[in-house]
Amino acid sequence: MSCTESLSPAKPMSRELGPVDHGRLLEALGIEARVxxxxxxxASPDSPVPTAPGWTLSELLRHVGSIYRLALGWMxxxxxxxxxxxxxxxxxxxxxxxxxGREALLAELAAHDPAARASTWWPADPTYGFWIxxxxxxxxxxxxxxxxxxxxxxxxxxxxxxxxxVDEVLTLYFDQKLATMGLxxxxxxxxxxxxxxxxxxxxxxxxxxxAWRCSVEEAAAADELVEAEASRVYLWxxxxxxxxxxxxxxxxxxxxxxxxxxxxxxx
Numbered sequence: 001m002s003c004t005e006s007l008s009p010a011k012p013m014s015r016e017l018g019p020v021d022h023g024r025l026l027e028a029l030g031i032e033a034r035v036x037x038x039x040x041x042x043a044s045p046d047s048p049v050p051t052a053p054g055w056t057l058s059e060l061l062r063h064v065g066s067i068y069r070l071a072l073g074w075m076x077x078x079x080x081x082x083x084x085x086x087x088x089x090x091x092x093x094x095x096x097x098x099x100x101g102r103e104a105l106l107a108e109l110a111a112h113d114p115a116a117r118a119s120t121w122w123p124a125d126p127t128y129g130f131w132i133x134x135x136x137x138x139x140x141x142x143x144x145x146x147x148x149x150x151x152x153x154x155x156x157x158x159x160x161x162x163x164x165x166v167d168e169v170l171t172l173y174f175d176q177k178l179a180t181m182g183l184x185x186x187x188x189x190x191x192x193x194x195x196x197x198x199x200x201x202x203x204x205x206x207x208x209x210x211a212w213r214c215s216v217e218e219a220a221a222a223d224e225l226v227e228a229e230a231s232r233v234y235l236w237x238x239x240x241x242x243x244x245x246x247x248x249x250x251x252x253x254x255x256x257x258x259x260x261x262x263x264x265x266x267x
Contacts, residue, residue, distance in 0.1 A: 018133065018164045018167045018168065019160070019163045019164045019167055019196070019198055020160050020161060020163070020164040022114035022129045022132050022133070023114075024160070025129075025132050025133050025136050025161075025164070026109060026110065026114075026132050026136075028136055028140075028158070028161055029106065029109070029132060029135055029136040029139060030106055032136065032139045032140045032143050033102045033105075033106070033139050033143075034102075035143055036061075036064065036139055036142060036143040036146050037061075037095065037098055037099060037102065039143065039146040039147055039150050039152060040057050040058075040060070040061045040095070040098070040146050040150075041095050042150065043057055043146075043149065043150035043151075044057065045057050045058035045061075045094065046058065047149045047150060048149065049145050049146070049148065049149040050148050050149065051144070051145045051148050051149075051239075051240050052142075052145050055145075056149075057146060057149050057150070058094050060142055060145060060146060060149070061094050061095065061097075061098045061146075062087050062088065062094050062097065062098070063142070064098060064101075064138065064139065064142050065087075065088075065094070065097045065098040065100075065101040065102075066084070066085075066086045066087065066101075067135075067138055068098075068101035068102060068104070068105040068135065069084040069085050069086075069101050069104075070084050071105060071131050071134070071135055072084075072101075072104055072105055072108055074118070074119050074120065074121070074131070075108055075118050075119065075128070075131060076108075077119070078119045079119055080119075080121065085097075105135060109128060109131060109132050109135070112128040113128065114127060114128050114129035114132055115127055115128075115129060116128050118130070118131060120134075122172060122176060124176075133164070133168060134168070134172075136161070137164075137165050137168055137169075140157065140161060140165065141165075141238050141240065144157060144235070144240060145240070156231065157230075157231040157234055157235065158231075159196055159229065159230045159231055160196070160230075162195075162196065162229075162230035162231040162233070162234035162235075163195060163196035163197070163198055163230040163234075165234045165237075165238075166193065166195060166196070166198070166200070166230060166233050166234050166237060167198065167200070167213070169234075169237045169238060169262065169266070170193065170200050170202055170211040170237070171200075171211055171212070171213070173262060173265040173266055174202055174209060174210075174211045174258070174261065174262060174265060175209065175210050175211040175212070177265045178209040178261055178264070178265050179209065181264065181265070183209065183261065183264055183265075184204065184205065184206055184207060184208060184209050185204030185205050185206065185209060185257050185261060186206060186257070187204070187205065187253060187254060187257055188204075188205035188206070189203070189204065189205070189223040189224070189253075189254040189257075190202070190203045190222040190223050190224075190254070191203075191204075191222055191223065191224045191225070191226060191254050191255050191257075191258050192214070192218070192219030192220060192221070192222030192224070192225040192226065193219065193225075193226045193227075193233060194216065194219050194220075194225065194226070194227045195227065195228060195229060195230045195232075195233040196229070196230035198213070199213070199214050199215060199216050199218065199219035200212065200213055200214060200219065201214045201218060201219060201222055202258045204254070204257055204258065204261060209261060222250070223250055223251065223254055224248060224249065224250040224251050224252070224253075224254045224255050225248070225249045225250055226246050226247070226248050226255050226258075227246065227247045227249075228245060228246040228247055232245045232246055233246055236259070237258075237259070237262055238262070238266060239259070239262065239263055239266065243256070243259070
């Protein structure tokens with residue numbers, strides 16, 4: 001389950017803009033948050049979420065509303081907040097709690113230049129742009145979850161946003177969060193990931209987990225190579241798609257290790 005509540009700053013990295021610009025990401029955040037709310041409002045709040053076992057739609061909506069308030073606290077207080085409204089007040093509907101958090105978050109993000117400095121939990125990107133991107137993918141993956149819970153057919157992820165999400169989950173969660181958790185792989189090796197005209201390397205072993213953008217040739221030279229359309233790779237990396245959703249060549253053990261490590265990083 002995607003979450004940012006337990007993260008703390010760790011190793012610095014050089015900051016580079018991802019595949020999609022912040023204007024598109026902010027616009028998409030507004031759309032995805034609205035759709036998530038509409039899907040959850042239209043279905044039974046007790047509907048189980050098959051892609052997030054143990055959760056109902058109501059719990060999913062509460063979680064996202066809490067994350068919105070956590071992000072606002074980071075931006076407003078200049079550090080990770082110690083207190084924020086983690087759920088609806090007595091008598092407050094979950095839908096209202098979510099809607100209020102969404103509106104406050106969008107207003108705060110729209111009021112600042114994405115390049116303006118803001119406190120974040122990623123030393124590589126201390127800007128409002130970090131929060132635009134992080135909140136978009138938090139929302140997008142849970143919009144997908146909500147549509148699965150509501151049995152909405154053809155739940156999809158736009159390809160440009162999916163490519164950006166692949167970049168985020170590899171360079172932020174695989175490269176950054178696993179290190180803060182003190183977790184590493186058991187097998188040495190590299191996995192190339194190619195999709196949407198972009199390529200990455202994920203390297204793991206007993207003493208490291210790291211990922212970076214690379215050339216098509218470098219990805220092809222990795223020990224194993226993962227390929228598929230961007231939406232499939234994105235959902236696979238987030239644990240929302242079956243192993244067969246992507247094509248793996250050169251073996252499967254290292255790709256499976258990347259997938260398993262990301263389950264720990266994104267839970």
